Amino acid sequence: MAKGVKPRVKAPKKAAAGETVTLKTLISHKMESGQRKNKDGSVIPRSIINRFTCAFNGKTVIDVKMEPAISTNPYFEFEAVVPEAGEFQFTWYDDDGSVYETAKKVAIA
Amino acid sequence: MEFSRRDTLALGLGAAALTVLPFQVNAAADDFISNFTGGADVIEGGEGLTLTAPEIAENGNTVPVAVEAAGATAIMVLAMGNPVPGVATFNFGELAGSQSASTRIRLAGTQDVVAVAKMADGSFVKVGRTVKVTIGGCGG
Numbered sequence: 001m002a003k004g005v006k007p008r009v010k011a012p013k014k015a016a017a018g019e020t021v022t023l024k025t026l027i028s029h030k031m032e033s034g035q036r037k038n039k040d041g042s043v044i045p046r047s048i049i050n051r052f053t054c055a056f057n058g059k060t061v062i063d064v065k066m067e068p069a070i071s072t073n074p075y076f077e078f079e080a081v082v083p084e085a086g087e088f089q090f091t092w093y094d095d096d097g098s099v100y101e102t103a104k105k106v107a108i109a
Numbered sequence: 110m111e112f113s114r115r116d117t118l119a120l121g122l123g124a125a126a127l128t129v130l131p132f133q134v135n136a137a138a139d140d141f142i143s144n145f146t147g148g149a150d151v152i153e154g155g156e157g158l159t160l161t162a163p164e165i166a167e168n169g170n171t172v173p174v175a176v177e178a179a180g181a182t183a184i185m186v187l188a189m190g191n192p193v194p195g196v197a198t199f200n201f202g203e204l205a206g207s208q209s210a211s212t213r214i215r216l217a218g219t220q221d222v223v224a225v226a227k228m229a230d231g232s233f234v235k236v237g238r239t240v241k242v243t244i245g246g247c248g249g
Contacts, residue, residue, distance in 0.1 A: 065200070
């Protein structure tokens with residue numbers, strides 16, 4: 001498991017039924033691209049988050065396939081429709097097999 | 110340091126080789142696009158696909174880009190001049206509020222950033238933007 005990986009999500013706590021809300025997600029992860037070299041000249045191996053998904057009550061909102069070109073501490077901003085009260089699930093999949101998850105509940109205003 | 114004729118010639122050949130290299134990178138990037146589209150035709154110029162990227166990126170390690178395509182099922186972003194052209198592929202699910210996404214990417218140097226959108230009707234649209242990068246972001 002990559003060390004010190006922390007996900008942070010900004011999502012509204014309340015929304016009107018059917019409203020489109022903006023979600024902002026950030027996860028602290030080095031995203032080692034596999035292009036950098038050590039002091040001794042050897043290549044630092046690639047170690048990145050390769051996939052990010054967001055689902056609401058089990059239905060997919062967005063599914064992002066990520067490459068090494070995404071910056072360190074990957075940031076995504078996107079929009080989702082809130083048809084009913086429920087929970088947003090955010091999942092990040094790491095190259096090394098770890099999975100980072102967080103969830104945010106949304107109530108209907 | 111005195112340059113012998115042999116050295117000058119070698120230097121000249123090296124410089125010529127460097128100018129040829131970018132063409133090879135473009136070929137790899139086109140492969141990426143045809144894998145995504147499955148060989149289908151791609152419409153240039155983006156009716157309905159917007160790619161927002163700064164004209165000049167201060168820091169190649171974190172360049173904010175945004176894509177938007179009303180009615181797209183997926184958008185792929187490529188950096189044509191990076192060692193590996195792929196950047197991200199956004200697949201929009203049924204609860205996506207709008208087919209748009211913003212993120213920050215690494216750009217190795219001044220290059221074209223290209224977005225290819227797969228529309229709901231199965232067609233593909235492509236838009237590109239040149240971004241000048243002052244400090245490269247791929248560990249170079």
